[in-house]
Amino acid sequence: MPLQHSRSRLLQQKAEAVFPGGVNSPVRAFRSVGGDPPFLTHAEGAWLYDEDGNRYLDLFGSWGPMILGHAFPTAVEAIRDAAGRSASFGASTASESQLAALVQRCFPSVEKLRFVSSGTEACMSAIRLARGFTGRDFIIKFEGCYHGHSDAMLVKAGSGVATLGIPGSAGVPAETVMHTLALPFNDLDAVRGAFAARPGQIACVILEPIIGNAGTIPPAPGYLEGLRRITEQHGALLIIDEVMTGFRVTLGGAQRLYNVRPDLTTLGKIIGGGLPCGAFGGRADVMNCLAPLGPVYQAGTLSGNPLAMAAGIATLEHLIANEQTVYPQLDRTTQAIAQGVATIAKEKGVTLTTNQVGSMFTWFFTDKPVTDFASASASDTVRFGQFHRAMLDAGVWLPPSQFEAAFVSTAHSQQDVDFVLEAARKALS
Numbered sequence: 001m002p003l004q005h006s007r008s009r010l011l012q013q014k015a016e017a018v019f020p021g022g023v024n025s026p027v028r029a030f031r032s033v034g035g036d037p038p039f040l041t042h043a044e045g046a047w048l049y050d051e052d053g054n055r056y057l058d059l060f061g062s063w064g065p066m067i068l069g070h071a072f073p074t075a076v077e078a079i080r081d082a083a084g085r086s087a088s089f090g091a092s093t094a095s096e097s098q099l100a101a102l103v104q105r106c107f108p109s110v111e112k113l114r115f116v117s118s119g120t121e122a123c124m125s126a127i128r129l130a131r132g133f134t135g136r137d138f139i140i141k142f143e144g145c146y147h148g149h150s151d152a153m154l155v156k157a158g159s160g161v162a163t164l165g166i167p168g169s170a171g172v173p174a175e176t177v178m179h180t181l182a183l184p185f186n187d188l189d190a191v192r193g194a195f196a197a198r199p200g201q202i203a204c205v206i207l208e209p210i211i212g213n214a215g216t217i218p219p220a221p222g223y224l225e226g227l228r229r230i231t232e233q234h235g236a237l238l239i240i241d242e243v244m245t246g247f248r249v250t251l252g253g254a255q256r257l258y259n260v261r262p263d264l265t266t267l268g269k270i271i272g273g274g275l276p277c278g279a280f281g282g283r284a285d286v287m288n289c290l291a292p293l294g295p296v297y298q299a300g301t302l303s304g305n306p307l308a309m310a311a312g313i314a315t316l317e318h319l320i321a322n323e324q325t326v327y328p329q330l331d332r333t334t335q336a337i338a339q340g341v342a343t344i345a346k347e348k349g350v351t352l353t354t355n356q357v358g359s360m361f362t363w364f365f366t367d368k369p370v371t372d373f374a375s376a377s378a379s380d381t382v383r384f385g386q387f388h389r390a391m392l393d394a395g396v397w398l399p400p401s402q403f404e405a406a407f408v409s410t411a412h413s414q415q416d417v418d419f420v421l422e423a424a425r426k427a428l429s
């Protein structure tokens with residue numbers, strides 16, 4: 001029997017009167033999967049609760065930050081404690097340096113950093129910095145990678161842009177993106193070609209090292225190392241966007257997993273323990289180009305916000321102290337879910353390609369390997385929508401788009417794995 005969403009439906013109608021599409025971020029409207037977006041009241045551990053009294057096993061983790069599950073006790077306590085001392089100062093606090101030290105412990109390539117309020121800001125600032133440092137205008141990004149919604153990045157982007165089939169956003173002047181080169185992912189020849197065509201003009205290459213915003217797509221063996229070599233040869237910076245993968249696929253992100261040292265790294269999601277926070281950082285000589293030391297401007301009233309710092313510190317301290325148990329556990333749970341459902345699909349004659357790296361994964365409805373945005377887009381997204389609705393009805397909340405990664409947390413238990421497999425048996429019937 002389908003779940004009842006009458007209160008959520010009413011709230012959605014009210015929301016549509018004030019928010020475009022009834023939402024404050026487009027993919028939340030469930031347009032590409034259909035059905036009513038449930039309105040949530042609270043969450044605990046791996047479970048989400050909605051206005052109609054339904055509960056759902058959470059496989060999207062607020063799009064990535066909730067690696068320890070919802071309402072993780074020490075994070076809640078840290079946020080409460082910080083809030084009692086003021087929600088914002090707009091001035092320096094010791095907590096900023098404390099979180100910075102934890103970030104540096106996980107990411108040795110981050111010699112200096114800046115906190116910002118979102119992944120969008122982190123990527124936008126890193127690109128400006130790369131341009132300022134090199135004195136060059138062109139940037140290379142990859143099709144299906146999403147680096148936030150700043151103008152220069154809205155070219156062949158993943159996430160909501162891919163979900164809604166928007167080729168590039170209206171409102172972005174052609175002049176703003178004329179220096180953005182969007183190339184196919186996992187194709188080093190395309191990158192070599194772009195550098196050959198524009199010698200001395202390309203400031204940086206930015207990428208999601210494991211794409212999450214076109215569904216999960218890992219890098220081919222040698223791809224990241226190849227990008228490192230090419231950027232070095234041409235005096236361009238390599239920016240690894242670890243907004244999704246940072247503290248997720250290993251404590252030190254994808255750069256540790258694949259042993260590649262970028263010039264700059266962007267971070268978000270887990271770094272703020274669920275509160276709005278991002279960061280960008282890397283080589284000290286590059287970071288020293290930022291104002292007030294250098295000519296590249298970047299600022300923010302809520303940068304280094306004390307609540308976000310407190311939640312980030314509590315989260316990273318837990319991950320660092322428990323690294324040896326947390327990451328193997330996340331891998332095992334995710335493997336059991338991702339491969340378990342793949343096996344059920346096979347038994348039922350449903351063709352699935354399952355991409356998984358650590359605790360991020362995606363089921364694509366295709367029999368072909370998914371290695372780039374073209375192959376992700378060729379999968380059956382209508383079938384994904386049907387699957388999404390059936391899983392939601394069976395009590396499992398997947399990301400509401402084929403072009404978003406699913407995330408598992410440390411709060412997911414063996415019973416939760418069994419619950420997902422049972423739901424999939426129904427959904428794939």
Ligand code: HOZ
Binds near residue numbers: 025027063159
């Ligand atoms: N860009 C986010 C994940 N890729 C989606 C954010 C949201 O809709 O809340």
